Amino acid sequence: MLHEISLTVNGDHYTLAVHSHHTLLQVLREQTGITSPKRGCENGECGACTVILNGLPVNSCLVLAPEADGAVVETVESLNKGGTLHPLQEAFIEHNAVQCGFCTPGMLMSSKALLDRIPNPTEDQIRDALVGNLCRCTGYLRIIEAILDVAGSCDEP
Amino acid sequence: MRAFNYCRPTSYGEAFHWLAGADQLVVPVAGATDLIPRIRDGLLRPDVVLDIKDLPDMRALTPTDGRLTSGEGVPPGLYVGAAVRMNELARSELVSSRWGVLAMAAASMGNEQVRNRATIGGNICTASPAADTAPALYVLEAAVCIKGPDGDRTVAIADFFAGPRKNALHRGELVVGLTIPQPPEGSIGHFEKLSRRKAGDLSIVSVAALAVRTDAGYRWRLALGAVGPTPLRSPESEAILSESLTDEAIDRAAASAYGCCCPISDIRSGLEYRQAMVINLTRHAIHAVMAQMPTP
Numbered sequence: 001m002l003h004e005i006s007l008t009v010n011g012d013h014y015t016l017a018v019h020s021h022h023t024l025l026q027v028l029r030e031q032t033g034i035t036s037p038k039r040g041c042e043n044g045e046c047g048a049c050t051v052i053l054n055g056l057p058v059n060s061c062l063v064l065a066p067e068a069d070g071a072v073v074e075t076v077e078s079l080n081k082g083g084t085l086h087p088l089q090e091a092f093i094e095h096n097a098v099q100c101g102f103c104t105p106g107m108l109m110s111s112k113a114l115l116d117r118i119p120n121p122t123e124d125q126i127r128d129a130l131v132g133n134l135c136r137c138t139g140y141l142r143i144i145e146a147i148l149d150v151a152g153s154c155d156e157p
Numbered sequence: 158m159r160a161f162n163y164c165r166p167t168s169y170g171e172a173f174h175w176l177a178g179a180d181q182l183v184v185p186v187a188g189a190t191d192l193i194p195r196i197r198d199g200l201l202r203p204d205v206v207l208d209i210k211d212l213p214d215m216r217a218l219t220p221t222d223g224r225l226t227s228g229e230g231v232p233p234g235l236y237v238g239a240a241v242r243m244n245e246l247a248r249s250e251l252v253s254s255r256w257g258v259l260a261m262a263a264a265s266m267g268n269e270q271v272r273n274r275a276t277i278g279g280n281i282c283t284a285s286p287a288a289d290t291a292p293a294l295y296v297l298e299a300a301v302c303i304k305g306p307d308g309d310r311t312v313a314i315a316d317f318f319a320g321p322r323k324n325a326l327h328r329g330e331l332v333v334g335l336t337i338p339q340p341p342e343g344s345i346g347h348f349e350k351l352s353r354r355k356a357g358d359l360s361i362v363s364v365a366a367l368a369v370r371t372d373a374g375y376r377w378r379l380a381l382g383a384v385g386p387t388p389l390r391s392p393e394s395e396a397i398l399s400e401s402l403t404d405e406a407i408d409r410a411a412a413s414a415y416g417c418c419c420p421i422s423d424i425r426s427g428l429e430y431r432q433a434m435v436i437n438l439t440r441h442a443i444h445a446v447m448a449q450m451p452t453p
């Protein structure tokens with residue numbers, strides 16, 4: 001069955017006809033053409049599909065499409081909307097926190113959500129926030145270092 | 158995913174009308190973190206998925222000074238709507254103030270993304286023996302508030318879990334929330350779980366302990382998860398600990414906890430390991446509670 005939904009993705013407004021049994025991940029990738037949320041496990045385990053939904057990081061593979069009616073969604077494309085990279089993106093590059101890049105959009109959205117909630121997280125808080133984001137090539141240390149770097153720089157006036 | 162319809166009623170009348178449909182399978186959904194994987198795996202084939210999150214009071218999280226409780230003489234406590242999410246529980250000052258064992262259990266579940274979606278109603282309705290909020294709700298002696306087309310009823314949490322993936326709901330009923338009595342001032346709770354990863358996975362064994370403050374000392378409650386067809390209390394361990402907290406008593410209490418569980422082997426752990434870990438985790442939980450007791 002089709003539902004007409006309206007949602008805001010990265011500040012842009014969309015009105016779409018979506019299937020009941022599709023997920024937000026499918027809607028983003030197939031109907032808005034925003035392909036940064038990746039389809040990994042489709043089971044809530046890997047976090048490659050992480051987006052920020054109404055301010056909270058969630059697995060878009062576990063959100064039914066019609067539920068996104070009225071939602072505000074942020075994907076990694078929102079981070080460099082003005083044409084300049086977000087400090088987290090700069091730090092990921094600087095710390096070589098990206099290899100194949102498949103996990104990176106999800107990692108960045110989880111990190112962004114963490115910094116929105118706790119501007120100066122401890123390493124433990126960072127690890128906790130990333131439990132649901134798996135990376136199979138970079139390893140987690142560089143990613144954690146990159147986030148710590150940005151978190152530390154929030155101290156500066 | 159296999160096709161189904163989706164509806165999101167805003168009144169119970171509308172919800173029960175959908176749920177009464179005899180010719181189709183109508184399945185409630187809250188956070189969908191359990192439901193979507195089960196539909197994907199072909200374990201469930203709903204015709205309609207009924208989103209309960211917009212029904213009245215499903216998201217309430219409030220002290221019960223009479224409001225929102227059905228029965229007479231309900232003690233002051235906490236009312237948690239069925240659609241309250243794990244991170245809301247884990248980060249609520251109200252919950253941590255007196256029901257900390259529940260906040261700890263909620264914080265231990267899955268990962269950040271899952272906790273932002275998974276609800277307490279969904280967690281208990283799965284009736285998984287490993288449902289992590291269950292041991293906490295057992296020691297807090299929560300009651301499950303159920304609404305159906307024929308009226309409301311309340312079921313003790315221990316009677317709500319009927320067997321692996323079997324709950325006490327009748328066809329067409331919904332869980333609307335839980336009432337949780339307030340433990341007396343000075344009570345101490347702790348939740349501990351063991352999983353394959355340090356975080357992000359279901360429990361191999363989980364333990365909740367609550368030392369309820371009394372005039373004479375503490376009355377203990379102890380519940381275990383993932384080691385039987387349902388979560389369970391260990392009455393013998395509770396009696397031992399309420400009597401004495403010597404090392405010898407703690408050993409006997411842990412042995413009694415081992416005695417009352419009947420675990421299985423599964424993908425997460427073998428039977429023998431589970432049994433051994435019941436003893437260890439029970440001990441940890443007891444010591445963690447004792448560490449918070451004021452020194453006389």
Ligand SMILES: Cc1cc2nc3c(=O)[nH]c(=O)nc-3n(C[C@H](O)[C@H](O)[C@H](O)COP(=O)(O)OP(=O)(O)OC[C@H]3O[C@@H](n4cnc5c(N)ncnc54)[C@H](O)[C@@H]3O)c2cc1C
Nearest residue numbers: 044187188189190191192267275276279280282288289332
């Ligand atoms: C990656 C991952 C990790 C997980 N880790 C854990 C963990 O560590 N510990 C743990 O306990 N669980 C874990 N889970 C399982 C799951 O997230 C939880 O059980 C969660 O609380 C389910 O809640 P939900 O709101 O998402 O339920 P849903 O998926 O929406 O529903 C679950 C079931 O309950 C029924 N239901 C839901 N609400 C109601 C209601 N109000 N009335 C009647 N029926 C209802 C649904 O029909 C369905 O059958 C994990 C899941 C994932 C994907």
Ligand code: FES
Nearest residue numbers: 040041042047061
């Ligand atoms: S694709 Fe959503 S968590 Fe893996």
Ligand code: FES
Nearest residue numbers: 099101103135136
């Ligand atoms: S960079 Fe390849 S999965 Fe993380």
